[in-house]
Amino acid sequence: MIILGIETSCDETALSLIEASGTKDTPEIKVLANLVHSQVEIHKEYGGVFPALAKREHSQNLLPLFKKLLTEAGFGNSKSEILNPKQILDSRFSIIDSILDREPELLKQFLEFLPNIEKPPIDAIAVTEGPGLEPALWVGVNFARALAAVWDIPILPINHMEGHIVSALLRDAETADLRGLDPGSRTSQTRFTTGHGAEQRGNNATNYQLQTINFPALALLISGGHTELVLIKDWFDYEIVGETLDDAVGEAFDKVARILGLPYPGGPQISALAEKSRAEISQINADKNADERGYGISVNLRNHPRSSAFHFPRPMKNSGDLNFSFSGLKTAVLYAVKNIPTLTNEIIMEVAREFEDAATESLTFKTEKAVETYGIKTLIVGGGVSANIHIRRELKKMAARHSLDFFVSTPEIATDNALMIALAAGMRKIFGARFADNGKSGALKAVGNLRLSA
Ligand code: KG4
Ligand code: ZN
Numbered sequence: 001m002i003i004l005g006i007e008t009s010c011d012e013t014a015l016s017l018i019e020a021s022g023t024k025d026t027p028e029i030k031v032l033a034n035l036v037h038s039q040v041e042i043h044k045e046y047g048g049v050f051p052a053l054a055k056r057e058h059s060q061n062l063l064p065l066f067k068k069l070l071t072e073a074g075f076g077n078s079k080s081e082i083l084n085p086k087q088i089l090d091s092r093f094s095i096i097d098s099i100l101d102r103e104p105e106l107l108k109q110f111l112e113f114l115p116n117i118e119k120p121p122i123d124a125i126a127v128t129e130g131p132g133l134e135p136a137l138w139v140g141v142n143f144a145r146a147l148a149a150v151w152d153i154p155i156l157p158i159n160h161m162e163g164h165i166v167s168a169l170l171r172d173a174e175t176a177d178l179r180g181l182d183p184g185s186r187t188s189q190t191r192f193t194t195g196h197g198a199e200q201r202g203n204n205a206t207n208y209q210l211q212t213i214n215f216p217a218l219a220l221l222i223s224g225g226h227t228e229l230v231l232i233k234d235w236f237d238y239e240i241v242g243e244t245l246d247d248a249v250g251e252a253f254d255k256v257a258r259i260l261g262l263p264y265p266g267g268p269q270i271s272a273l274a275e276k277s278r279a280e281i282s283q284i285n286a287d288k289n290a291d292e293r294g295y296g297i298s299v300n301l302r303n304h305p306r307s308s309a310f311h312f313p314r315p316m317k318n319s320g321d322l323n324f325s326f327s328g329l330k331t332a333v334l335y336a337v338k339n340i341p342t343l344t345n346e347i348i349m350e351v352a353r354e355f356e357d358a359a360t361e362s363l364t365f366k367t368e369k370a371v372e373t374y375g376i377k378t379l380i381v382g383g384g385v386s387a388n389i390h391i392r393r394e395l396k397k398m399a400a401r402h403s404l405d406f407f408v409s410t411p412e413i414a415t416d417n418a419l420m421i422a423l424a425a426g427m428r429k430i431f432g433a434r435f436a437d438n439g440k441s442g443a444l445k446a447v448g449n450l451r452l453s454a
Contacts, residue, residue: 005422008140020426047362098240130450137446162419164382223383242322
């Protein structure tokens with residue numbers, strides 16, 4: 001079946017088209033088109049995501065992105081006969097007014113485009129119902145409802161966090177590449193930019209298979225809004241066994257970046273600086289060893305005072321449960337930095353590394369504890385922060401110590417996208433799993449604080 005995926009929970013407007021087929025034992029996923037329009041450039045000015053702005057941007061960008069999606073997938077042919085405004089009013093399109101009355105921009109573009117194209121062969125519409133920013137979620141939900149109404153297609157409501165889980169399970173069907181096991185591994189995704197500095201990512205028809213999971217599995221979900229440990233006893237059976245008591249880890253990365261004067265979103269910036277700092281340290285250590293062995297390499301070690309001046313706390317390490325906390329870590333960085341008259345690049349790199357070390361250790365420690373507590377066989381890591389090289393590396397090592405199957409999404413689909421939403425819906429269909437009742441009456445609602453459950 002062909003599934004349209006819609007994702008608008010935060011600051012990425014994303015659409016994708018997939019074809020899901022096969023059986024429970026051999027599910028097959030073909031990605032027909034996959035586009036992400038990032039709002040990062042717009043939110044940068046505010047140092048974080050501004051909900052009203054996100055809503056407006058989704059509303060403006062969904063239709064242009066949808067047109068492009070249909071073209072990439074080879075759908076969206078014009079009708080031979082163009083409807084006149086009266087015919088449009090008399091048709092199914094008359095009901096769209098009430099569905100999109102909160103999104104006038106989207107309504108206008110919708111009515112200019114949709115009545116004049118042939119109905120594409122889409123069998124279902126998967127849309128993120130939550131969690132996320134409610135005003136932003138509503139745009140995607142209403143867009144789904146409008147399309148479902150005019151084309152008479154069912155809606156499949158999807159939990160965004162389930163999307164992050166399943167995106168770690170994709171495996172390239174042709175190369176049998178265990179996608180994501182290797183940070184920076186080959187990817188068929190292409191990147192291209194459009195106006196306003198916004199970025200879109202496309203992906204021409206690629207076939208994927210899914211990793212099989214040995215249960216019980218554990219998912220560590222780490223993003224800008226969430227830090228959760230999810231016990232998965234069977235397909236789609238979730239229990240949150242640990243979570244952050246305050247800030248999400250991605251939020252901490254973003255806030256620390258801000259303290260250090262780095263632009264939003266801070267995660268990738270901190271990660272790059274911390275890696276650079278680690279590389280320098282290992283170079284210095286290598287030089288130092290060479291020097292000690294009398295190779296006569298002259299290194300002025302006094303110019304590289306590398307016993308770090310910073311050490312940040314590992315919050316909640318002794319809490320005895322599986323919960324996290326990142327707000328104290330952020331505050332520790334703030335106080336450490338406050339007393340430094342000039343933040344040199346050297347200091348910024350050092351703070352970035354020490355912060356990343358502390359955050360990584362917290363995540364790894366609690367994840368390992370959960371692995372031991374529940375006799376876990378498979379570890380899945382998802383969410384935007386799972387793009388972080390150091391975190392991937394440390395979790396992979398821990399997984400190896402416990403002989404776990406280890407799946408993490410490729411960095412490209414670790415951050416928000418609609419492929420993961422369509423994929424979750426496709427998998428539920430293939431596995432014959434239930435969908436939330438939310439969509440039944442056509443009165444689907446956005447649920448900002450939606451939680452994963454059994
Ligand atoms: O999953 P996501 O795209 O959106 C939410 O659902 O929140 O995650 C976005 C978060 C941001 O906080 C961003 O700074 C963080 O993921 N992030 C990273 C990296 N790439 C993105 N954090 C650390 N290292 C990275 N390489
Ligand atoms: Zn996300």
